[in-house]
Amino acid sequence: MSKLKVFYTDHYEVELPEGHRFPMFKYRLLRETLLLQNILSINDLEPTPLLDEYVLTFAHTQDYINKVKHCQLERNLERLSGFPQSERMYIRSLASVCATILATEHALNYGIAATISGGTHHAFPDHGEGFCVFNDVAVAINYFKHQKKIKRPFIIDLDVHQGNGTAFIFQNDPHTFTFSFHGEKNYPFRKEKSDFDLGFPPHTQDGFYLFNLQLYLSECIERHKPDILFYNAGVDVIKEDKLGSLDLSFDGCLERDMIVFHLAEKKELPIVVVMGGGYANPINPTIQAQLNLFQEMKRFRLS
Numbered sequence: 001m002s003k004l005k006v007f008y009t010d011h012y013e014v015e016l017p018e019g020h021r022f023p024m025f026k027y028r029l030l031r032e033t034l035l036l037q038n039i040l041s042i043n044d045l046e047p048t049p050l051l052d053e054y055v056l057t058f059a060h061t062q063d064y065i066n067k068v069k070h071c072q073l074e075r076n077l078e079r080l081s082g083f084p085q086s087e088r089m090y091i092r093s094l095a096s097v098c099a100t101i102l103a104t105e106h107a108l109n110y111g112i113a114a115t116i117s118g119g120t121h122h123a124f125p126d127h128g129e130g131f132c133v134f135n136d137v138a139v140a141i142n143y144f145k146h147q148k149k150i151k152r153p154f155i156i157d158l159d160v161h162q163g164n165g166t167a168f169i170f171q172n173d174p175h176t177f178t179f180s181f182h183g184e185k186n187y188p189f190r191k192e193k194s195d196f197d198l199g200f201p202p203h204t205q206d207g208f209y210l211f212n213l214q215l216y217l218s219e220c221i222e223r224h225k226p227d228i229l230f231y232n233a234g235v236d237v238i239k240e241d242k243l244g245s246l247d248l249s250f251d252g253c254l255e256r257d258m259i260v261f262h263l264a265e266k267k268e269l270p271i272v273v274v275m276g277g278g279y280a281n282p283i284n285p286t287i288q289a290q291l292n293l294f295q296e297m298k299r300f301r302l303s
């Protein structure tokens with residue numbers, strides 16, 4: 001019954017000022033390369049339409065939504081988000097939330113879905129941080145819980161940065177499990193408390209990282225008994241990444257993804273994959289690690 005669908009949002013791309021650190025073009029480049037290398041076909045890809053902005057209220061305050069929408073963020077909040085505010089940035093951020101909502105709906109019906117966007121785990125209810133305006137996974141989880149389509153979500157956040165916004169949003173929610181592996185010296189410097197956190201020292205390599213993933217992930221899933229997985233597959237764990245402090249190889253990063261997918265298959269759990277970070281410069285190693293991830297997703301099967 002598994003049928004991968006990938007939702008993309010690069011038709012809402014925002015032009016950033018010259019020299020901005022965030023590689024906005026990487027989303028389009030990944031989508032085009034996935035097609036070019038026949039990893040995905042045109043039928044696997046779906047342009048994300050905008051849903052009613054009301055969905056944002058499932059994880060954000062109305063006051064914050066209004067400020068982002070009308071470009072009225074205070075200077076310090078704008079700086080904290082990492083992006084210059086604009087109407088277009090609001091639309092793009094809304095679109096990436098919509099992509100994760102649509103991906104969740106698809107995963108519930110067909111086992112697996114992904115977005116070429118999202119994983120914006122540094123966004124809090126009332127402000128954004130670190131290139132994250134709205135928290136797509138938090139919105140989607142609260143939205144589908146409200147619809148009573150999911151009860152016990154489990155977030156596997158393997159992006160190199162801790163998902164501080166996500167951990168904060170679900171800190172008092174016993175039904176949602178937040179699991180984070182991250183670089184202990186990486187942003188955010190003040191970490192929030194997830195249900196399970198493991199911070200790795202700089203230059204951690206494949207063996208130690210994967211050993212711990214094998215050790216803890218399955219145990220936490222066993223304990224929580226989830227009905228759906230959300231996987232933040234940020235590839236900023238690779239050695240070539242400019243913002244990440246860990247030294248995973250391409251093979252190590254792929255094995256990380258395989259461990260996650262094998263567990264989902266074994267436990268027969270639907271899985272939503274969101275992109276998270278990736279900041280190699282030039283961007284090629286980031287794209288390579290993401291191509292490997294998508295290739296693995298194509299193989300995913302729920303019986």
Ligand SMILES: [Zn+2]
Binds near residue numbers: 234236278
């Ligand atoms: Zn990251």
